[in-house]
Amino acid sequence: MAGGQGGGAATALRVVLGRRLHDLREAAGLTFEDAGRALDVTHATVRRMEKAQVGLKILYVEKLLRIYGVTEQEEVDAFLALVREANRPGWWHGYRDVLPEWFSAFVSLEAEADLIRAYEPHYVPGLLQTEAYAATVLRSGLPHAPVAEIERLVAVRTARQEILRRQRPPLLWIVLDETVLRRPVGPPGLMRGQLGRLIEAVASSQVRLQIMPFAAGHHPAMYGPFHLFRFPVPELPDVACAENLVGAAYYDQPADVSTFREALDRMCAQAAPVHRTEAILSGMRKEL
Known part of the structure; x- marks a missing residue:
């Protein structure tokens, strides 16, 4: 977001979740490359997810949470519920x-x-x-x-x-x-x-x-x-x-x-x- 012209309309919640994924990855001692290999995507895709430059895919996020050591199902479900909320179009989408x-x-x-x-x-x-x-x-x-x-x-x-x-x-x-x-x-x-x-x-x-x-x-x-x-x-x-x-x-x-x-x-x-x-x-x- 910093200093950029235009940019996607990321919601505040999506930005928060991206930052949370960043913190979890670093706490687990994993690099962008490690996370990308686990998802079978490029490291740039993981970076864009953390910076809220792309939507958060449920399957990707669920797998990342497991990789990052989030094992409690209740915690995973709560995180995924927030992802669904963050991906929901705002009222302005109709315009x-x-x-x-x-x-x-x-x-x-x-x-x-x-x-x-x-x-x-x-x-x-x-x-x-x-x-x-x-x-x-x-x-x-x-x-x-x-x-x-x-x-x-x-x-x-x-x-x-x-x-x-x-x-x-x-x-x-x-x-x-x-x-x-x-x-x-x-x-x-x-x-x-x-x-x-x-x-x-x-x-x-x-x-x-x-x-x-x-x-x-x-x-x-x-x-x-x-x-x-x-x-x-x-x-x-x-x-x-x-x-x-x-x-x-x-x-x-x-x-x-x-x-x-x-x-x-x-x-x-x-x-x-x-x-x-x-x-x-x-x-x-x-x-x-």
């Missing part, structure tokens, strides 16, 4: 005709994180967009797309927002550049509706929104938008995602992720405090 592969990976990370932090200098984040705002910005970015494709992409964006309404929603902590709120998107009524949606969101304990004002001057993230995901399982490292015009790069190496985290921490100190956000948004809405 694969309009979703690029790199974004399927993004939606998977978003759906499984318990903390989502981001800096957004261009648009209101998708998780907080109204349908009208989403349709307008999608049309701007995809001027040649058929109407049906835009409608399906809006449906994806709306479906993604369900994570904020589930029983245990993630904490969404966004630093939003003032530019996002000052740049007109559609008619004034559309922006009033979008600002109203943000005001509703910040009333929730699960959403922290800070506005980076023009007056703050330059700041550590003036390179573009990015997200930082944290997960409820300790085996899975934080993942950063930096978007660009044709895709995204994903990073999970500690040194890389800490760079994004430090930039967010510094921006949070520069941006308007959370308790001021509602007043700022309400003032902007009155200006429209």
Whole structure:
């Protein structure tokens, strides 16, 4: 995942299981080559399984567990049950005709994180967009797309927002550049509706929104938008995602992720405090 463009939409659970297989193999004192010979596959196949770059085949995993010394049937069955769960397509699989592969990976990370932090200098984040705002910005970015494709992409964006309404929603902590709120998107009524949606969101304990004002001057993230995901399982490292015009790069190496985290921490100190956000948004809405 680190530093790569695109990449398969591995679920967080599949990444955890891959890391667990890696730990079991090393504890057993076996190499990639040893495991590959036992499965009658190349060592590269075993490596890809551990890095969650391919799906986990039940027969392969069961044989590896035996080779690695996992002999208790209950433990084997529990591991295989998790493999079946990890291989189950996410809800977004039904939109694969309009979703690029790199974004399927993004939606998977978003759906499984318990903390989502981001800096957004261009648009209101998708998780907080109204349908009208989403349709307008999608049309701007995809001027040649058929109407049906835009409608399906809006449906994806709306479906993604369900994570904020589930029983245990993630904490969404966004630093939003003032530019996002000052740049007109559609008619004034559309922006009033979008600002109203943000005001509703910040009333929730699960959403922290800070506005980076023009007056703050330059700041550590003036390179573009990015997200930082944290997960409820300790085996899975934080993942950063930096978007660009044709895709995204994903990073999970500690040194890389800490760079994004430090930039967010510094921006949070520069941006308007959370308790001021509602007043700022309400003032902007009155200006429209």
